[in-house]
Amino acid sequence: MSAKDYDSLTEEERNVQDAKDRERERQEQAALPYSWSQDLQTVTVNVPLPKGIKSKDLIVVMDRRKLKVGGVQVKGAPEPIMEGELFEDIAKDDSSWTIDSGVLTFELEKFSAHINSHRWWPHVLTKDPKIDTTKIQPENTKLSDLDGETRAMVEKMMHDNKQKQLGEPTSDELKKLEMIEKFKRQHPEMDFSNAKIE
Structure with missing residues (x-):
């Protein structure tokens, strides 16, 4: 169904x-032969x-844009358990895989050339069915989980x-007002009575 049909x-x-x-x-x-989740x-x-x-x-290949899980001695399984091209590049050096209780787990760090430009993946491998990323509801993040700048x-x-809800000035508006007041004090000879402050 197209977005236009859905909107109607x-x-x-x-x-x-x-x-x-x-x-x-x-x-x-x-x-799918695997399950997955993401943030x-x-x-x-x-x-x-x-x-x-x-x-x-096992033969495990985890590359910048490729994943493969195959077996050297897996009887009756000549084809890889999982193989294909990843949806997007991963930060290979920051990614890892482990085996625990018969499950191979990949932790794939999404690669991003720009800070805070990560996006939701519709699928892990490009050949696999997609999910609708517009319907993803991220878990609430605690402020304490964020880095200092964010x-x-x-x-x-x-x-x-x-401040907006209370009808009070925002931080940027307060900074402007403070700058204007400072300028007024430095230039008492000027008349600011008709000045418009935006």
């Missing part, structure tokens, strides 16, 4: 369509391994929103 639906029809889409996505994802920085991929497989039996920016935005 009533709220009730949208809810029905959303439920159908979620169920279709759930079935498509359940059919804005990391994609976690869990690959259940055939019984009795040890790390020495936290300061978020706190400023929260403060400014609160």
Whole structure:
């Protein structure tokens, strides 16, 4: 269904369509040989391994844009358990894989050339079915989880929103007013009575 068709639906029809889409996505994802989850920085991929497989039996390739899990001695499995091109580049040196209780887990760090420009992945491998990333509801992040610069920016935005709701000046507006007052004190000879402050 196109975005235009979706927009023309009533709220009730949208809810029905959303439920159908979620169920279709759930079935498509359940059919994959792995499960996965993500946040804005990391994609976690869990690959259940055939019984009795040890790390020495596996061929694991984790490259900038490729993942492969195959077995050297996996009986009856000539094809890789998982193989393909990743949706986007990963930061290979910051990514890792481990095996625990018969599950191979990849922690893939999303690569970003620009700070805070990570985005949601619609799928792990480009050949696999996509999820609708517009419907992702991220978990609430605690301010304490953020780095100093991001936290300061978020706190400023929260403060400014609160000030706007109260009809009070925001931090930037306060800075402007302070600069004007300072300028007035430095230049008492000037008449500011008709000055417009925006």
